[in-house]
Amino acid sequence: MDEEAKSETREDGGAADRFGPFGILLHWTVALLVLFQLGSALAMEGMERELRGTVMGLHKAAGLTVVALTIARILWRRSTTLPDWPESVGAARRRLLHRVELAIYALLLVVPLAGWGTSMAAGHATSWFGLFTIPAFLPESETLAEVLGEVHEIGAFGLMAVVGLHAGLVVWEASTTSPGFLRRMLPPGVG
Numbered sequence: 001m002d003e004e005a006k007s008e009t010r011e012d013g014g015a016a017d018r019f020g021p022f023g024i025l026l027h028w029t030v031a032l033l034v035l036f037q038l039g040s041a042l043a044m045e046g047m048e049r050e051l052r053g054t055v056m057g058l059h060k061a062a063g064l065t066v067v068a069l070t071i072a073r074i075l076w077r078r079s080t081t082l083p084d085w086p087e088s089v090g091a092a093r094r095r096l097l098h099r100v101e102l103a104i105y106a107l108l109l110v111v112p113l114a115g116w117g118t119s120m121a122a123g124h125a126t127s128w129f130g131l132f133t134i135p136a137f138l139p140e141s142e143t144l145a146e147v148l149g150e151v152h153e154i155g156a157f158g159l160m161a162v163v164g165l166h167a168g169l170v171v172w173e174a175s176t177t178s179p180g181f182l183r184r185m186l187p188p189g190v191g
């Protein structure tokens with residue numbers, strides 16, 4: 001995923017200054033799912049047992065979806081050409097934006113996989129919205145569940161931080177150097 005790839009002609013149906021439709025759809029679907037994951041994790045704390053179980057089921061299924069969509073997104077990203085950077089975004093800021101995005105991709109895999117691992121180490125199979133069930137394939141272990149639980153929780157805070165940084169950098173770029181920057185990730189007609 002190097003930056004040079006972003007300076008060639010596009011092949012995924014988007015304009016030279018905009019991500020393609022599939023990339024945009026994946027970006028906002030994953031963003032909404034991540035918001036749901038953070039919201040449901042916080043909300044679960046105060047819930048009574050039965051409702052908590054239902055929300056936990058949704059949290060796990062949505063987490064598996066994030067893993068699948070992130071893998072799809074990485075494969076898509078490697079097989080397509082990305083939009084050119086605007087001239088107005090200098091080399092150091094391109095590098096920063098790019099590194100923050102790589103950190104997001106890494107955490108989008110680590111956080112849900114650690115959550116899934118926690119659940120398996122506690123002996124639970126995982127249902128995907130009641131449509132199919134993936135049996136636990138990790139050994140049942142209290143220690144493993146604790147370690148992965150910590151990774152899941154700390155990673156989730158890290159993800160919040162890098163997503164906040166990402167949104168801040170993008171908005172800063174759009175409001176100072178490059179007015180059209182946000183449009184890169186908006187469907188034509190919206191921005």
Ligand code: HEM
Nearest residue numbers: 030031034035077101104105163167170171181182184185
């Ligand atoms: C959970 C929320 C979010 C996640 C996980 C996320 C993730 C990402 C990732 C990984 C990329 C890199 C795309 C690539 O080159 O492969 C990206 C690009 C982008 N995102 Fe987000 N994003 C989120 C929220 C937002 C928000 C709130 C905004 C607007 C304020 C935004 C605007 C953009 C823009 C304009 C780009 C294109 C920048 C570039 O060309 O590299 N994102 N996002």
